[in-house]
Amino acid sequence: MNPPIQQTLPPIARKQRLAVFKFASCDGCQLSLLDCEDELLAVAEAVEIAYFLEASSHFEPGPYDVALVEGSITTPHDAERIQEVRRQSRFLVTIGACATSGGIQSLKNWADHQEFLRCVYARPEYISTLNDSTAIADHVTVDFELRGCPINRHQLLEVLKSLISGRRPRTPTHSVCLDCKRRGTVCVEVAQGIPCLGPITQTGCGAICPSYDRGCYGCYGPAAQPNCDSLTSQYLNTGSTHETLIPLLHNFNADSPPFRDAGNRLRQSAVLDSSGGRP
Amino acid sequence: MDCGTEVRRTEFLPTDQLSTLIATLRADGFRTIGPTIDQGAIIYDEIESADELPRGWTDRQEAGKYRLEKRDDDAYFGYVVGPHSWKRFLFPPSAVVATADRGDAGWDLRTPDHEPPRYAFLGVRACEIAAMKVQDRVFLEGPYVDPIYKKRRDAAFIVAVNCTQAASTCFCTSMQTGPRCKGGFDLALTEIDGGFIIESGSAAGDDVLQRLPTAPADETAFARAESARQQAVDQITKTMDAEGLRDLLLQNLDHPRWDEVATRCLSCTNCTMVCPTCFCSSVSEVSDLTGDHVERHRQWDSCFNIDFSYMNGGVVRNGIRSRYRQWLTHKLASWHDQFDTSGCVGCGRCITWCPVEIDLTEEVAAIRRSPGDPSRPAADTESKP
């Protein structure tokens, strides 16, 4: 008997075509793919790497089955290019903090970028940039996002494995705390008074920083339903200052809405505090 | 191990012979796990000698805060309970529950049959023995037995320690789980000047005890031990009124306090992770790139995670309010329906290790101060059919 038509997807006869695109970024996330040393050969065998300038100057035109997109949108040209990438890609995955939330460069969203241009470039009139650094999802539909600065190799492999087997990737959305506890790391906030963003940050890194006695600085961005204000008011009450907390939130994921808004509220209350107003 | 409730034999073990106890257990093939200082806390890890114990150290605990401090004596067990609990050895944070390998005839499905290490736990407190008994109900005494927990639990040798002090977060007296160890151990120590009163509580405990260089315990030693244990009782200040607690909470599932606590709770899972009785877990698939070799990893999970209640069609507990309510009502109320015991042993870990100082005893007290109308219960308060 033939399988039911409505329920059966076409069998995967050919290799999935993978493309890797770079926007405003440091290349670190792309390097995570090359860093999959043990698995790299198997990856290359299992998928067709059609476009990956970081690894090969040879590239194939689209369309692509999966596009890994690194970096944020900071120029008018990139704002157009991402539209074309989207058109050419069946499943678009943003990789890293830049692509998912604008990255560290989104700190310019709080400043005057013309002034930055004047400071940095001898001939700023040759530079064409946008006022803000924005996430890919602000421009096109994103099918899946991999967080982190940089992304985690194992999570990237999960995306590639799911691509090979034709299923949707799975990555956890819980807090870093859960992973600290699983690996036996003692809470640096409770035991040492180090302000740590772990409770409101999405896992993925494997809770590295607290295992080296330092607080999480949120490089994987906000966990699902983060209660940022409760955490920041707790830290203010236990001795942290606005000066330490604002840069903690306005950091690699500064423009992710929960961190952006919580940091903005701290900025406002800091202004009120310093002007003698009521917080 | 057979852990009767009766003390079978009592001796005096000189301080410098604690190492002999550890060496004896190791010679018997146990991996000795005990308290040791690491990462600014007293944690549980493998120790090879008494030198690794937190001698002369204590912990100061309050809601959201834990600090190590030097003692003015050189007691071995002069601290309370830390961030770890023994559950990480009996119900490991990650374990392989099954494997699958693709063969010509389809999947070859197996469950691991390797023998876990035989653990000897040194320094188990009364509330922690109670917590093991709670997890026994979950993993061993229901219709289905968890094979991973059972192997570890059956093989474990328990050296209990009676508390001689308490933290501000302790409330075992409210939950009637301590501070005195009353069974559930192979050996139990009470630390006094110059040594320990050592009691055996099982045949296995007898066997180890008779090989130790002990002396008869005299009346003075007994009196000192009694007064040391009483000191712990006297230091406990926190209370939780457990009377009618199940019905109180289940009658107040729509209490405004749940909204209030949701403004503070981070839903970060810390309380559930440090809790010695929380048992939630998830299994995930770990495979190689070919997908032909798969391990099923069971990891600690938490009812505070959104995905935890995910179903096709959405998330059931889609807010911090409903997740905190799930945790607290499960721990203190529906646990009784499920396992005929409270899920709380009064160890206070969830209070100390909450980054924002949420204290479950205060949450309970707040609901008790202004309970909703019990004539319109939000949940069944009668026993089940």
Next chain:
Amino acid sequence: MTNMAAACSTIDPWLAHRATVDRMTAETPGVATYDLVFADTEIAGRYSFLPGQFNMLYLPGVGEIAISISGDPAESSRLPHTIRVAGNVTRELARLGEGGSLGLRGPFGSSWPLDDCRKKDIILVAGGIGLAPLRPAIYGLLHDRDQFGQLTLLYGSRTPAGLLYTQEYDHWRSQGLDVQTTVDRVTDGWNGNVGVVTTLLERLVLPQPENTALFTCGPEVMMWYTIQSARECGIPERNLFVSLERNMNCAVGLCGHCQFGPEFICKDGPVFRYDRVASILKVHDL
């Protein structure tokens, strides 16, 4: 309700057994029935299930899902599971095709209380794919037709195309089951009832409501209104049974996922007597 659990303490609850998709049958758009057979005949011989129970279907590397068994309990050599494509596992299962290999653990959970309902009139109320867990009860009731009074199936679907097992209705009717269907949305060629399934229940003449039992399975909101209608019809709460669904992971009450108030849906349910869960069904987000 029967709990299979007592006999299970000696088995490793995590051990799945190799099974094969023996036949796939398209049912409705996005829904198919997969007949599974165990690879090991000894395991197949040992296996039996009760109506309303579920199995865990495991695709290594993809995941595991709880699916009610929708076949005849008297024929447990072939285990039909009627499944809608919804997530990774169901999609992969659809792609597996006949002859595909998977793992199966079970059966788990409580069952429809057929034995306790002998001599009663019985009404089955199903919504959408909720007919699948009730089909074993239909087979069981019809096997012992003379043991029961009036038998009625009230079945609602969004559209006519969404009605499951339509090819069996005539046979069921001939054996003494009154099958009534209704749809929310009419499409061409439908001459039947239109409206929610509770309207069928309200229209039904119950000769002896106090001696009538009702089993219902479908979306929670549908079951809720069904139960309210049934109570208004005079069916005692102790005779009302619902089948509930929550996220299931271990299927044996060890992982905590499927808790619903004090209940573990996997081992206390999925079939519950209504009065046991009545109060918690009212609580939002529980």
